[in-house]
Amino acid sequence: MNSTQRRGVGIQVRGLRKSYDGQxxxxxxxxxxxxxxxxxxxxxxxxxxxxxxxxxxxxxxxDAGEILIDNESISSPGLMDRHRIAMVFQSSALxxxxxxxxxxxxxxxxxxxxxxxxxxxxxxxxxELVGLAGAQNKLxxxxxxxMKKRAALARALVVEPELxxxxxxxxxxxxLMAVTVAEEILKxxxxxxxxxxxxxxxxxxxxxxxxxxxxxxxxxxxxxxxPEEVRxxxxxxxxxxxxxDFNLKQSDKS
Amino acid sequence: MFENIGQILIxxxxxxxxxxxxxxxxxxxxxxxxxxxxxxLLMACVLSLFIGGVLALQxxxxxxxxxxxxxxxxxxxxxxxxxxxxxMMAVFISGRIGSAMAAEIGSMAVYQExxxxxxxxxxxxxxxxxxxxxxxxxxxxxxxxxxxxxGWFGGAIVSxxxxxxxxxxxxxxxxxxxxxxFLDVANGLIKxxxxxxxxGAVSCHQGLRTVGGPRGIGRSVxxxxxxxxVMILILDYxxxxxxxxxxx
Ligand SMILES: Nc1ncnc2c1ncn2[C@@H]1O[C@H](COP(=O)(O)OP(=O)(O)O)[C@@H](O)[C@H]1O
Ligand SMILES: [Mg+2]
Numbered sequence: 001m002n003s004t005q006r007r008g009v010g011i012q013v014r015g016l017r018k019s020y021d022g023q024x025x026x027x028x029x030x031x032x033x034x035x036x037x038x039x040x041x042x043x044x045x046x047x048x049x050x051x052x053x054x055x056x057x058x059x060x061x062x063d064a065g066e067i068l069i070d071n072e073s074i075s076s077p078g079l080m081d082r083h084r085i086a087m088v089f090q091s092s093a094l095x096x097x098x099x100x101x102x103x104x105x106x107x108x109x110x111x112x113x114x115x116x117x118x119x120x121x122x123x124x125x126x127x128e129l130v131g132l133a134g135a136q137n138k139l140x141x142x143x144x145x146x147m148k149k150r151a152a153l154a155r156a157l158v159v160e161p162e163l164x165x166x167x168x169x170x171x172x173x174x175x176l177m178a179v180t181v182a183e184e185i186l187k188x189x190x191x192x193x194x195x196x197x198x199x200x201x202x203x204x205x206x207x208x209x210x211x212x213x214x215x216x217x218x219x220x221x222x223x224x225x226x227p228e229e230v231r232x233x234x235x236x237x238x239x240x241x242x243x244x245d246f247n248l249k250q251s252d253k254s
Numbered sequence: 255m256f257e258n259i260g261q262i263l264i265x266x267x268x269x270x271x272x273x274x275x276x277x278x279x280x281x282x283x284x285x286x287x288x289x290x291x292x293x294x295l296l297m298a299c300v301l302s303l304f305i306g307g308v309l310a311l312q313x314x315x316x317x318x319x320x321x322x323x324x325x326x327x328x329x330x331x332x333x334x335x336x337x338x339x340x341x342m343m344a345v346f347i348s349g350r351i352g353s354a355m356a357a358e359i360g361s362m363a364v365y366q367e368x369x370x371x372x373x374x375x376x377x378x379x380x381x382x383x384x385x386x387x388x389x390x391x392x393x394x395x396x397x398x399x400x401x402x403x404x405g406w407f408g409g410a411i412v413s414x415x416x417x418x419x420x421x422x423x424x425x426x427x428x429x430x431x432x433x434x435x436f437l438d439v440a441n442g443l444i445k446x447x448x449x450x451x452x453x454g455a456v457s458c459h460q461g462l463r464t465v466g467g468p469r470g471i472g473r474s475v476x477x478x479x480x481x482x483x484v485m486i487l488i489l490d491y492x493x494x495x496x497x498x499x500x501x502x
Contacts, residue, residue, distance in 0.1 A: 059369050080375045093370035095362070107374045110381070112278075159374065 008036040008195030009083055009162045011056065015065035018051060025051050026219045029065070036193035038185065040206045042230075043216035044241060049199040050090055052216070053165050056197060057087050069163065083163065086156035090167040090199075092148035094140040094155070100127070101136030104154045126154040131180060145172035153181065157188070164188065166198045170205050182208050203242060207231070258459065258481075265379070265462075266455045269387050272380050279385045286389030294350050294397065301346060302401040305338050306330060306408030314412065314419035323419055327426040328433025330409035335434060339401040340442045341490055344449035347394055348482040352457035355386055356478035359461025360471040368462070378462065387454035394450035395443045402439065406430060441497050448493060449486050456482045 016029040025048045033039040041049055054060040055067060058074045067074040069083055094103045105123040108114045114122065120136075127133055130150035140148055149172050156164060166185065170178035182205050188194045189209075200206055206213055206227070213230045215222045215238050222235055233239060276283065309330045317323050359382055362368050368378050413419045413426045460478040464470050 054369070057373050059372060085373065087370075087373045089366055089370060091366055093366040095367050095370065096365070097358075106376070110374070110376050155370075155374075 007162070008189075008193045009070045009085075010035045011039075011163070011195065011197070012068040012071075013056070013065070014068075016052070016055060016062050016067065017064040018048075018055065018060065018062050024219060026055070026062075029216075029219070029221055031214055031221060031224055033195060033197060035070075035195055036189065037211045038189050038196045038198065038209050040210035040213045041197065041199045041216055042201060042203075042206050042213055042241075044201065044237075047216050048219040049216060050167055053087065053167050053197065053199050056163075057085055057165055084159050084161045085163045085165070086159040086161040087165040088149070088152050088156050088167060088169055090171070092140075092145075092152040094148055094151055096140050098140075099136060100132070100138050100140065100143070100151050103140065103151060104136075104158055106155065107159045122158060123154075126157050127151070129157070129184065130154045131177065146174065146177060149173060150177070150181070153184070157184075160192075161194060163195045163197070166196065166200075168200055168202075169198065170200065170202045178202070178205065185209055261463075262455050262459045265383065265459050266387075266451065268379050269383050269455070272377075272384050273388075275380055276384060276388050279380070282381075282385035283389050283392075286385050287393055289354075290347075290351050290389060290393040293354070294347060294393075295400070297350070298343060298346060298397050298401055299404045301342060302334075302339070302404040303408035305342055305401075306334055306405030306410075307412045309333055309338065309405075310409035310412035310419065311416060314416060318419050323413075323421050324425060324429055325433075326413050326419060326421065327406075327409070327429030327431075330413075331406055331430035331434040332438060334405040334409070335402045335439045335442045337442070337490075337494075339398045339405060340446040340449060341486065343394060343398050343401050344446060344453065344486045345483055347390070347397070347450075348453050348457075348479050348486070351390060351393075352453045352482050353475045353479050355390075355454065355457040356461040356464075356475045357471055359383075359458055360464035360474040363462060363464040364467055364470055383454075383458040383462075386458055387451065390454040391447060391450045394453075395446045398442060398446040399439075402442070444497065445490065445493050448489065452485050452489065453482045456485065 011033040013032070014030050016026055018026040029052060041052065043049055051060065055062055056074070058080070061075070069079060072079055095106070098106070101123050104126055105119045108119045108122065109116070123136060127135055130153050132147060132150055132154065135147070135151070140151070143151065149169065153169065169181050169185070173181060185196055185198065186209050189196055198205070198209065210227050212224060212226055214224045215230060215233065215235070217237060222238065223230065223233060231242065233242070310326060313329050314323065314326050317326055371378050371381055410423055410426045413421050414423055457478040460474045460481070464474040
């Protein structure tokens, strides 16, 4: 594998089903993501987006169906050694006992991929990229939600993944930072054709970066299409979902 | 509790297989050792002093009535190193260190830190369980050696100063030396090594399977401590029986 001309991996999901204590959370989900694509999964809260994402990285085992990463089942042993997959968690999931710098460099230091001095350099670089320059020695408990999110993004970037999964990457960011993160997702995708799966209910982010968008509701995918196609959805729930706006003051006046 | 024994044994086995990796994690082992020592050494000494003391008090009075007070050193010495040192230290360490392990790993499970490790292709057993299990297996036997020494000394103080017993230090330690040999101490250390593995495995296992937020962490801590202690006390009997067999 050549690191400068790396190609993202393709994903195939077929007939995925998952329930927790009798509650069906994912019902018969199927879709494909092409190598190097930015695939956005959009849907209301509780629709199963996070659960779906955890299946894509093998953290959860499906009750039925299969997930293939470059035609290889996600559950096959050693897959994570052959493919670099990273995830930015909705809750950031930084290790609270480590500093921000140690968190960001964890992948390199634990797998002994680089000497410590070089790791330090890479960590500083990635932190700067996400607007956290100089935060190396802070503890996660000293960061705000948005800062944690960005540190988590930096930690995922250090992996130099072929597949990057984002769970609500902009949910705790201010609008400017959200744009920065969106740009970063695009840049990674363009430069190294990282396959990206982005879960979000941020419409601006979705339409700003997506090659294709899947609309998910109650654990089923309602439709998959380009941003244009999705904008013209005929599903009443998603029409409302995409058109929802703060018009409270106006409706007061009327 | 017993339905998990299979899983606990698997965790022990996987940790055992990973043992060669411990050199990579030696800093974490040292950190854990330091934490265990820091958290328990002083308290262990105080406990042992009183355990040795009460042993001398209970047996001393009874022996003196029968004119057998010259045996007291031997009795305190053997009880301490074969039974009370290992068991009491194991119980104490379950409460002091096992609980901390379950809480720490449990909160990592609840706050998805363990999931994050997995996505970084870091094996939680290697990263979290291995250093803890190794550290506690080193620390507990050492602590038991301390406990024995302090306990013997506690017994000596009571034997000398309690008016019902009132023998000399020399008589006490002569009796102790004649009755306790290296094998007796080793016997207790073997026990404590087994107990250490049990505390570490039970607590880490309980931590790893924690679900359900802060309340879940609390439940895991309680379970880890109670299950460790129950297993220690049950296993102590069978270990004693086994070691007796091997001994003589
Ligand atoms: N580990 C779990 N155990 C039980 N239920 C779960 C678990 N994880 C998620 N769920 C349920 O699955 C549904 C979808 O959750 P999630 O994927 O987090 O939604 P979202 O689309 O907002 O990310 C929710 O109803 C949630 O309660
Ligand atoms: Mg979610």
